[in-house]
């Protein structure tokens with residue numbers, strides 16, 4: 001772990017942590033802070049894994065302050081989700097260092113993710129690359145095994161069923177290097193319909209949030225997967241977080257928006273746990289309050305009843321229907337996700353990683369040579385504006 005992280009952590013922790021709890025108490029959102037809250041943490045069982053987890057976990061992706069992981073554990077979080085690509089491996093290093101320093105490896109559930117480039121089509125190559133990638137993850141985590149290893153960012157049925165990663169996952173499970181195997185996707189409907197009959201995956205990490213409330217097919221597919229025994233973990237639960245610098249929404253959404261959005265997801269009992277990607281003490285406190293009580297407050301009900309958020313959040317549903325409008329068939333869903341990482345999460349490294357994954361001629365490179373975007377969103381996203389902003393950010 002870098003000295004810079006430790007130094008920043010030391011400075012930030014006492015100030016922000018106390019301030020966050022006071023600020024939230026001041027909003028009347030919290031009658032109690034996370035420290036003083038009473039009542040049992042709500043827990044659910046993660047499908048056939050049998051793992052019992054509090055309904056709020058930590059998506060570590062955007063965090064670079066180790067103290068936030070420590071504080072999360074102290075509050076009661078027991079599941080930490082990372083991936084090989086987050087911060088180019090430094091995210092796994094941070095998780096590994098904190099777990100080792102605290103001596104809590106046997107008390108927590110650690111998940112990580114490996115992916116392979118779409119261009120790696122040969123199953124033998126894919127298996128080898130996937131396995132080598134995961135061995136490097138174990139070293140960064142300083143662990144001899146993880147609890148869940150996901151095939152990362154699988155957004156089509158073909159990739160979900162690809163032999164190489166599945167064989168790698170099954171071998172690693174037999175070797176005891178991962179206890180359970182999973183698949184992560186932003187396209188739950190297509191991917192879960194493809195993998196449920198395979199009966200291979202123990203866990204699925206899926207994008208789910210309130211902007212998808214209209215999508216009965218997605219909700220039914222996720223529920224059906226859960227009933228088949230796959231443990232379901234939800235991500236992107238707050239549809240991009242509080243910071244909205246480019247949308248019509250207020251630049252910073254109020255705290256009740258975040259708790260309302262998280263409760264909406266967790267009020268579906270087929271979701272075992274959510275992994276909000278908080279990166280500050282303030283947002284940790286705000287999200288964790290949900291773990292004891294899923295009943296909506298009046299402010300939360302008002303937020304959900306007002307349809308402004310869904311109309312203006314411009315959350316890309318990753319449906320891919322806009323691709324056919326583009327003469328170059330650019331991977332617009334990946335561009336929209338890169339935009340969210342860069343602008344809302346302020347996670348430039350993740351935005352760069354995703355842009356670099358695009359095939360030549362199907363990513364931002366193609367848009368740079370195009371001066372009038374023809375693509376039209378079937379939902380609410382202003383594609384041309386976001387692509388113009390991505391070009392200005394010079395991420396690729």
Ligand code: SF4
Nearest residue numbers: 326330367370373374
């Ligand atoms: S800017 Fe041009 S190349 Fe890029 S998505 Fe739009 S139409 Fe396609």
Ligand code: SF4
Nearest residue numbers: 316317320322377378
């Ligand atoms: S931009 Fe719109 S049409 Fe395109 S993938 Fe996203 S939600 Fe679907």
